[in-house]
Structures are given as structure tokens and as C-alpha cells.
Amino acid sequence: MLKALLSRAHQGHRTIGYPHAEPVLPDRFRGLPELHPERCPERCQACAEACPTGAIALKDGMALDLGRCLFCTDCIAACPAGAIAFSGDFRLAVRARQDLVLSHETLHRAEALDRRSRRLFGHSLRLRQVSAGGCNGCEADANVLGTITWDMARFGISFVASPRHADGVLVTGPVSENMREALLATWEAIPAPRLVIASGACAISGGPFAGHPEVHDGVSQFLPVDLFVPGCPPHPLTLLDGLLRLLGRIEDGER
Amino acid sequence: MAGLMRSVFPGEKVARAVLPRLEFGLFADEITAAVAAGCRISALFGLPSDGGAELVAVLADPASGDLRIATSTIGDSFPALTPRVPQAHLFEREVAEQCLVTPVGHPWLKPVRFAPSLRPAAGAAAAPPAIGIAEFFAVAGEEVHEVAVGPVHAGVIEPGHFRFQCHGERVFHLEISLGYQHRGIERALVAGDARRALHLVETASGDTTIGHATAFCEVIESLSATAVPPRAEVIRAIALELERLANHVGDLGALAGDVAFLPTASFCGRLRGEVLNLTALLCGNRFGRSLVRPGGVGFDLDSGRATELLARLEAAMRDVRQAVEMMFDSPSVQSRFEGTGVLTPAQAVEIGLVGVAARACGLERDARMEFPGGAYRFAQVPVSTADSGDVLARALVRWLELQRSAAFIREQVATLPAGPVLAAPGALAGDSLAVSLVEGWRGEICHVAMTDGEGRLGRVKIVDPSFHNWFGVALAMRGGEIADFPVCNKSFNLSYCGFDL
Numbered sequence: 001m002l003k004a005l006l007s008r009a010h011q012g013h014r015t016i017g018y019p020h021a022e023p024v025l026p027d028r029f030r031g032l033p034e035l036h037p038e039r040c041p042e043r044c045q046a047c048a049e050a051c052p053t054g055a056i057a058l059k060d061g062m063a064l065d066l067g068r069c070l071f072c073t074d075c076i077a078a079c080p081a082g083a084i085a086f087s088g089d090f091r092l093a094v095r096a097r098q099d100l101v102l103s104h105e106t107l108h109r110a111e112a113l114d115r116r117s118r119r120l121f122g123h124s125l126r127l128r129q130v131s132a133g134g135c136n137g138c139e140a141d142a143n144v145l146g147t148i149t150w151d152m153a154r155f156g157i158s159f160v161a162s163p164r165h166a167d168g169v170l171v172t173g174p175v176s177e178n179m180r181e182a183l184l185a186t187w188e189a190i191p192a193p194r195l196v197i198a199s200g201a202c203a204i205s206g207g208p209f210a211g212h213p214e215v216h217d218g219v220s221q222f223l224p225v226d227l228f229v230p231g232c233p234p235h236p237l238t239l240l241d242g243l244l245r246l247l248g249r250i251e252d253g254e255r
Numbered sequence: 256m257a258g259l260m261r262s263v264f265p266g267e268k269v270a271r272a273v274l275p276r277l278e279f280g281l282f283a284d285e286i287t288a289a290v291a292a293g294c295r296i297s298a299l300f301g302l303p304s305d306g307g308a309e310l311v312a313v314l315a316d317p318a319s320g321d322l323r324i325a326t327s328t329i330g331d332s333f334p335a336l337t338p339r340v341p342q343a344h345l346f347e348r349e350v351a352e353q354c355l356v357t358p359v360g361h362p363w364l365k366p367v368r369f370a371p372s373l374r375p376a377a378g379a380a381a382a383p384p385a386i387g388i389a390e391f392f393a394v395a396g397e398e399v400h401e402v403a404v405g406p407v408h409a410g411v412i413e414p415g416h417f418r419f420q421c422h423g424e425r426v427f428h429l430e431i432s433l434g435y436q437h438r439g440i441e442r443a444l445v446a447g448d449a450r451r452a453l454h455l456v457e458t459a460s461g462d463t464t465i466g467h468a469t470a471f472c473e474v475i476e477s478l479s480a481t482a483v484p485p486r487a488e489v490i491r492a493i494a495l496e497l498e499r500l501a502n503h504v505g506d507l508g509a510l511a512g513d514v515a516f517l518p519t520a521s522f523c524g525r526l527r528g529e530v531l532n533l534t535a536l537l538c539g540n541r542f543g544r545s546l547v548r549p550g551g552v553g554f555d556l557d558s559g560r561a562t563e564l565l566a567r568l569e570a571a572m573r574d575v576r577q578a579v580e581m582m583f584d585s586p587s588v589q590s591r592f593e594g595t596g597v598l599t600p601a602q603a604v605e606i607g608l609v610g611v612a613a614r615a616c617g618l619e620r621d622a623r624m625e626f627p628g629g630a631y632r633f634a635q636v637p638v639s640t641a642d643s644g645d646v647l648a649r650a651l652v653r654w655l656e657l658q659r660s661a662a663f664i665r666e667q668v669a670t671l672p673a674g675p676v677l678a679a680p681g682a683l684a685g686d687s688l689a690v691s692l693v694e695g696w697r698g699e700i701c702h703v704a705m706t707d708g709e710g711r712l713g714r715v716k717i718v719d720p721s722f723h724n725w726f727g728v729a730l731a732m733r734g735g736e737i738a739d740f741p742v743c744n745k746s747f748n749l750s751y752c753g754f755d756l
Contacts, residue, residue: 003584004581007518007577007578008518010574010577011577014525026535026539029539030539030540052448052450053454070454070544071544072454073553074545129411130407131414132414133436133437133752134413134436134461135458135459135461135462136412136413136462136750136752137458137461139413140542143410143411144527146524148521149524149528161410173436176435176437177386177437178368178370178755179414182435186407209438209443209455212438214370214371214437214442215438232458233461
């Protein structure tokens, strides 16, 4: 017992201050892409051709689909003019699929749920996580929100085992054909009203597996998605930020 | 005692024409003799053709440090090897599923992934059976009952189905049925968009991004005769050991959590993240995405970054030591770990166990020592073993490896070679084969790539360590209590998607 207390003192208090304090991310962190179409050489298609998931369109300017983006560096390596760069901005979650298509305007970040839903979920949100063909990247970085570093329980958010106890489902993976039925059965078992959160490029668009006959290119094919969290995988902060915005705990302009 | 099989070093490119093509009887005899003499099956797979398949066997010979390869052309059926060589069990089931051929006399022939076959133009026969719909081994008798778990489990983990045959709390038998995460990676590596290849490999098992990406890049570099700069090889090794550190720390914490020893579970949950953040310091992504690339690495480790990495590693390791030693000192943890989920060395050898689980049975199996590639050719990490084959042994091996990985990283960062970190890979040689073995944090990762006449990838075989080890989980549960399943399963911590591909 004494050992446990001493070790507690040794290990210290480790929960991050977000959203009240700005988090520190590594300088090479790949967050919200910055687009500079004015730098593009004429008729250059290098980035679009290099992109493994077809996330970049170059027609009347540049558009980058964050829902397909793997946040890899293939476009940056291909670009001769430095027209694409990653910023350190981790706040990427949105409410509508089309909001993920980024051009020169600012990203329309997730807005809060309506008043009724906020009354229901705002102080207590229980999520059932289902990996439907996920690679254990998104799963692992969702799971860490339960650790003392992130401690999402301080906002009333937690993962639960039974869909019967859940207010929604957090889906990762492109929805493999072999998980389709189990995912839909889990969804059916959650009492309405219920939320769907698509976390990661796979769950949004199929990610690197898009178009494979073995998968279904994301959860939107089957369920109405309330929150899209881009990334491969999304950083835990990106997911936490998205959840807090959904619950109205952070408003744009505030952060 | 090379026999009729071709001896090849890991990372060596060989022309497919020089690989021995043996009549199946001889092929089977060679494999049987080699396994009896101490080799293990690293890969055994088929290239489907219209009338059957071409089988390729890759055996690892730890005594000589080389690989033995042979091929055999078969028709629609062949006599199963499994009755003679039990570790062929899942490989033959996979061959049957991917190539639509029948290993006659296989003791437990059923789908591996419930996946479509790779056979071209197989038509209606290519449609797989519905997932999970298969015969399960059943024990009959009064008071015997069956417990079915999954595919969706209680925690935030991947899906799989576990079928227990129990008598009260006692487990007679466990059968594990996977395939839920199948995404068609091997098919797409050959038939799909080449720009996606590296990303598919990085997500074959996303918690082993560095391990799988390194294994894949090594076969591509072999086939294209690309010399990887020494600095890049060392950065890859540093990243591979960081991946091992992060996962071992997380696993030790999760093991503590499964026996309700919460302080270590909490501390390690945080500390795993500290190590992931070191990988992010290196490349911006906690899982090492886009770090390893054909020809080297995409990010350099400059001296300022190296200094910060070492300082943060020291701080994390101090806290890990404190958290882990407290757990091992606790009698309640010891009594739950000791004697739980035991595998004997004989079982481990027979089923071809690899990685942490094999070393916890006293086997000195570690590709970094036995089949070193990259920086491991010049710098060794001592092999960590324990001998009781139980949960305690698997936890101890992780703790030993943690310390040795941290020491290795310190040493490698201090002696990082100068020079570039990326070479431009050339075109792939035609009609060739290359094999790489990488010791990922779970165990041996084997990638085999074969090119066609035009130098395109004609077949890529990925063997995640989980493919060897899931059967070990089933054996370890025999005679145990069903309530020990979570801690026993966690002590292996195998990949579902790495198995399902």
C-alpha cells in the first residue's frame, strides 16, 4: 500500500490541460494541410498524381479531401513548388462529409449537436467502439483517451462494453464485408437516439482500401454519420477535440 | 544438410528459375526432414493457377542463418503435410482458401479468413462462405457447455470469434475463428494501385507499421538492388525498437489491468504514449507512418532531435522501471501470472511459435539475432528469454526486452552514421524472388515478393507473427480457467488484422 502511494507521488499528475491549455505537439506533426494553389506551376498535376487515395483535385484551384487524406507525405515530396504543407493544427473534425473537402477557405469545424441532443448527451456520452476492418491504429489512439493522459471521463465521455449501455457507436476501419453484419447488429442494439462517429480515413472513405471488393469504403454507406474525424490515424487530440465540439464544450472562435 | 532446397540469405535476390521445382512427394519429404532437423516454416503459400497452384516453401534455418526455398506444382489436390508437420496446419488451410485446392487428409480443413480466393477467373467458386459459418470442434457430455465470444468484444479491440468448450470454469478446448478484418491486402499489392502499396503494408497491422514497412521495403530493395544508406538502416532500427518499447510498455500495463493491479495499468497507459510520442518526434506520426520508405527513410534524425529523444527516453524509462518493478514485486500479481496459460517448449517448437511467446518458453528465437538484416547485421540486441512458458514468463520477456531495446537505442543514436537517409530505388528485376525477416515487437515478420517477367509484383506473401501464434493462445488455454482468458490472451497480444490481411 505504501509502495503504491509512493509510486503515485513519483509518477505525478499527468492529465493534459486541453481544452483549457494549448497542447504541445511535435514540430513534424502533420495536421491541417495548408494549400497554396497560387504557387502551382501551370498545368502541374504532380501532387494529384502522387496521392495514393485520390484526395487531391486540381480543377479551378486546389481541393484536398481530408476524408481521403492519409496525411502521408507523398504529395509534398512530389510538389516542385511547395504548394502543400502540413500545419500543426490538430482540430480537424467536422459534422458534414462535404466540409472535409478543403480548398482555400477555412475549415468548417464541427458544430455542436442541437439543444435536445446536448441535453441528452452533453454531460454523459457512452460510446461503443467497433473496429470494422481497422488496422489497430485508430483503435489504439481512441483507446488512449481513457488513459490518465487524456482522461476523457472528466468530460463524461467513456467507452462501454455493451451497445445497450451506449449512446452511440465510434466506428473505425473501412467496414470490411466480413464485419458488416456485426457492425449493423451492434448499431441496432444501441437504443435511439444514437450517434455515429467515423474516426479515421478508412471509416470515412475506405482509406488506403477504398475500392477493394473486400470492403465498403466507409461507414456512411450504412449509417448516418454525426461526426467525421480525419487522420490516419487521427491523433487522440483530434478525436477528443471533435467529441468536445460535438457536445458543445468547445465553440469555434473559442479555440 | 541443405538437401534439395535452395539456400538463400534473407535479403538476397534469387531468380525464380534457379529455385528447385520438386515433385510434391519430394517437396513434402524435404520440408518434413528440415523441420525435424530444427528449421521452422516461415512461409508456405501458393500461387494460384487455373488448374491448381504452385506451392512455395520458405523455411528458416537458425543454425546456419539462411533460408531454404523450394517450389512444387500441384493440381486440384495434394496430400496434406499437416499430419506430419503440425506447424503447416494454418498454412495449408490458407493455401486451400487462396488457391481453391484441397490438402487431402488435413485434420481440420476450414476457412482461415472467409475470404475470396486469389485464383484468377474462378467464377462462382471464388465466393467465400459467410463469415464464421463453419463447423466448430465440439465436446459432448453432461455438463459440458459452449461459450461463444465475439466478433465484437467488450473492449476497444479488434474483432474475432472465440469458441470455448467448458466444463464448469475449466476450458477443455478453445477454437479461434478470424477473418473479420480481411481487407484484401495481398491481392491489392499485386493487382491494385502501386502508389498505395506502402500504405497497405503500413496498415497490414497498424500497430506494427515500422515492422511491416521495413520488411516490405527490404524485399523491394533486394529486388531492385537498392543500397540503403547506413544512416537510414540505423534510423529504421531505432524506430523498430521504439515500436517494441511502446507496445511492450502498453502490454505490461494491460496485463496489470487484467489482474486488477491498477497503479501499473494507469502508469503504463500514459507511458506507452510517451514512447509513441518519441516516434512522432522522429516523423510526426505516433505510429511511424511515412517514416520507412523504399530506399531508406523519409525523415532524418538531426542532432538536436536525437538529444531530445534520448532525454525523453531516459525520463520515460525511469517511470517504466518504477511502474513495472512495483507490479512484479506484488504477490497478488505473481500469483495470478504464475502457472497461467502455460505452453511447453515442445509445444512451441511443434506449432512453430515465434516472438515473445516463443522466447517465454525458453526458445532463443529472434530474427534480429538469427537472421539479421539492416542495422542488426552490425549491432546485436541480446535475446531475452524466460523458461516457464506462462503469463509471468511472457511478461518478464517483455520487461527484459524493454531494457535491452532502450540500451540499443541509446547506443545507436550515439553512433548514428553520417550521410544521406534515402536512395532512389531502381526498377524491380523480373522473374525473381526475395524474402525478408524482421523481428517486430510480436515476433518474426516475413515478407516474400515474387516478380513476373516484366518486373511487376506477381505475388506478395505477408506472414504476421500472429499467424504462427494464434494457435498458441488456444493451446495455452487448455485445462485453464475461462476467467483467465483475458490475461492469457493479453500476454500474447496478437493482431487480428495482421492475421486477416
